[in-house]
Amino acid sequence: MPNTLSPITLTDNVELSTNIVIAVLLVVLLLTFRKSQRTDIFPIPVTEELKGFGILTVVFAHFAYMKVTNPDFLFPLSIIAGVGVDLFLVMSGYGLTVSMLKKPMSTLDFYKRRVIKIFIPFWVALIIIFAADAIFLGITYPLPYMVQSLFGWFPTAVGFGDVNSPFWYITWMLMFYILYPIFFSAKRPWLTAIVLAVIATLIGTYNPLNLGDNWLHRLHTVAFSIGIVLAWLLQESKDKENKLVTAIKEFRNNSNLLRCIIVVAMIAVVGYMSLHTTANHWPTLTSILGQGFYVDQFTSIVIMLALMIIFSLKKFDNKFLAIYGIYSFEVYLIHWPLIGRYDVFFDFLPSWAAVIVWMISFIILSILLQKIVKPISAWVDKIAK
Template sequence: MINSIQALRGIAAFGVVYSHANGVIRKRYSELGLTDPIWEIEQGWSKFGGGVGVDLFLLLSGFIIFYTGWNKQQDFTQFLTKRFSRIFPIWWVALLGVIAISLIPGSSSTFNLYEILTSFLLIPISQGGEYQKPILEVGWALHYIVAFYIIYAFFSKLDSLKALKLITLFLLSCTLAGLLYSIDAGIWTVLTNPRMLSYAVGGWMAYWYINGSIQWSKKLSFFTYSFIAIMSYMFIFQNDWRSGIPLTVNRVPIAAAILFLVLFNPRISKIPLPKFLVAFGGSSYSIYLFHMFPLMIISGIWKREIFLPSTPPLLTWFILILIGVLAGLAAYFIVEKPLQKIRAPLLFSKLGKFKLKIGDQSRRLGS
């Protein structure tokens, strides 16, 4: 994997923690005795990190899948087995943690069997015309990733460029269909959401990167940096722009421009990256899933006005970020790394035995 991409994954994960830590302070604004209203309402600078961070995750998923699989025709089942074995086991551990917390006396969280089952399988659902997040809410992004993996798998045996074109056309068609038709179904909400186009954008960047299609220049550098600066300023400081314009216009282009800059600016690619930052990117999935656990517990404690901090809000915010990141890193070493060693060999060995049995039966029938 490209080191700068790994580092960018880590930065994206940090942005999500940064935003959610601020969310805890806003949620417990009155209990913490804060008087400045900037801590009561979500501000542009607090939303920016989490929003752009998630957008980067989606773009990076598209880039990584196309980049690592370019001109490597893959079997539908093998591809999904490999990708799902990466996503689901850790996700299930995280869900079990949420369920365990909900069983603690005094917890306000309650889940029914239907919510638990659809969350475990990452099946998007809709209730009363509203899309419902999984019981661990950060899992909403996994709905989109799973949908993309299934779409990609259908085209995985084609030439990569042809597959990219067809997937782009399919996602554009879904987006258009979502504008024309409204269907009360979770999977429809996911497939027709314009953010699905992020995977196609990431795929095209992989194509340009592999083929050396982008020739960097001073003009391109000036345009890219200026675009990021102007769009970021508009999102952070212009409330009407941030809240009144679709995220595919006001936010996703920022993440796309950042990825474009990191991939194609040769000066950035030559910057020596600290090993810890690259490693941080490798643990980004665990950080994304598990950083909320200590934040949820701390929020519940503050709700009961226990152990309220006396530190300034900025310092409190920093401490919450640190706690969230450390929780994610701990989950990476305790949960994700051990699962990485056992999940793929186990699943592939079972898949191989299954295919062998099918092959034997076919030969018997043929004879």
């Protein structure tokens, strides 16, 4: 595989550029808050916002640690990409389980209706990337690599070598999607969660498939299962009241002071834990768990759960996060090849301006990608019925 490109070194004021990006982001967030009309605990708008938050953490990290050579760039926006990955996995496990509890489907139907929905935009994006690299950059890939890529097999995550290094997540996510319907139990979703968490932890810990960048997989072995458990705990039916859901709703609607205190406390947890995510900050915990990557995963999960509490208790929706959430998968599919191989903005603009222009470009291009994918998905759905 080619490795003809390399990171860039910023020549402008890193601290000033970072502060400008943070300031612009805060202004956009503040201007796009709206009072929420929702009554559910974990409705679609909240899950979209969490996915939006998640993809932003990933994008900022790739700007800071892969695009440029200065880790101070975009700090602290860039330091919790792992939390973003966990949020995606939680939302996947949650969404699939909510759907399966409402309308169970066979393993074959699940593959036709759920797994194919991942592959269609993935295939479209991947084919475009392969073609663009060959046409515009003269970069070609070995045929076996291209074939394994189309099957979603990405054992490595080489920043400037693989066709799209963030695609290691595709392989990991597909594992959960393939195993999920096999082990799913509508009566005992918690058991499904345990089985999948054990399998993922064993694969992540011992790396039986000899994955080249297995260190990424072992950091995200239980988040998908947490999503399954969350859907099980919040399950509602017309015949039986869910006392947990009722209690949370009453608390959110009536306990304003305590709710605000909890939200502030969770913000403090997110802030503190984000600055202390690695195992070397928690020697006692490392000695208990035995492996540093278990500690790294634990800290990521704590931050993620704190964020989920904040988002579920807040009484305001955010349009900016929701938009990024709606197009989060498309942004994930295209953002790294664009900034890694097709960047022109960092060459001609201050780094803060380049980031902002790219953030706008990601959404525009994601909308275009979704427009290409929609008719294909509709046609596949028609065939699958």
